[in-house]
Amino acid sequence: MDAALLFLFCHYVFSKRCWGVLHSQARTASYSGQCKLSAKTGCDVLVQWVVGCVFKLLFIKDSSRFVFCRGSIGDALMKPAEHPSALRIGRLLNEAGVDTQVVEFEHPTRTSAEAAAAIGCSIAEIAKSIVFRGESSGLAVIVVASGDNRVSEAKVSEAVGEALARAGADFVRSATGYAIGGVAPLGHAQPVKLLLDEDLQRFETVWAAAGTPFSVFALRPALLPALTGADWADIRV
Template structure:
């Protein structure tokens, strides 16, 4: 097995700190989208835990919404849940607040600790896959582990 890229290695180091045995895997092809990630690891698109960064409109703080790969996030609902309107984050804000580029943002190890909401739909699935620092790196975990590792609140964030 070849060595991980620097960004994926940073995620692996964070995961090692939790001591649960998670392993980052880098694929030849892209795992940037939920569909690509699911095809690469051989799971259902719903099992992809996509990390989406938003920005608090007033506070400017990073908001991490971890959503099922098949769901769109209801931004108004997220705003109500956190008590502040949110806006989409630009690539520079995402990199500055997480330390990673869009397409590889992991749910853990961010430069600025975000407020975290977890899509309630993920909790019904047996196993999840999340991005691990690059557009072709992922790691596997259970919904319960996702909740424990991120300290996120489980909420209904799906649009529709």
């Protein structure tokens, strides 16, 4: 059994043990009218928690199979990508010479706020993909924007030289190859028009979707023009 699996097993046992003790004491307290746990129970729970943390630090932090991100929702466990779309993005990034790893969350992060909370970064550091439909060309128009920016449809329309229309879920899927919430800045199913929000250059690292609503990858913004073939643009409202 490797270190990662050992941690997961111990974490499960410790969690079940702590919960069982707390539940049992709470039930006993409710019967007897007491409102506090015994000292012995408190020490027992504390020991279980400390041991669980030690296992996390020793076996997970240095494991190549798992990554912990400290976000506002707590420790979010991420693992190397397994979904075919995410694996494809990983291969494309590798072929482009981008040194990064595509990782997956246990739960979808469809919005910039959800992704930022899980990763532990600011919303602005999320490189979100906003998709429109070009009325004349029929192509998908993708704006890779800073997560806290509202995209100006007028500015985007002027930049791509055509009016824009709403892009429905079916159109997004057929044009990009990805579902809404998982549109990556590269590897699209059909030709697209793509713009990069110049405000992303404020950061050393940004996080982008990797083909699914629960997979992401990090990269330096300076790599985006070469990776996507797109230019920086002023797209903010």
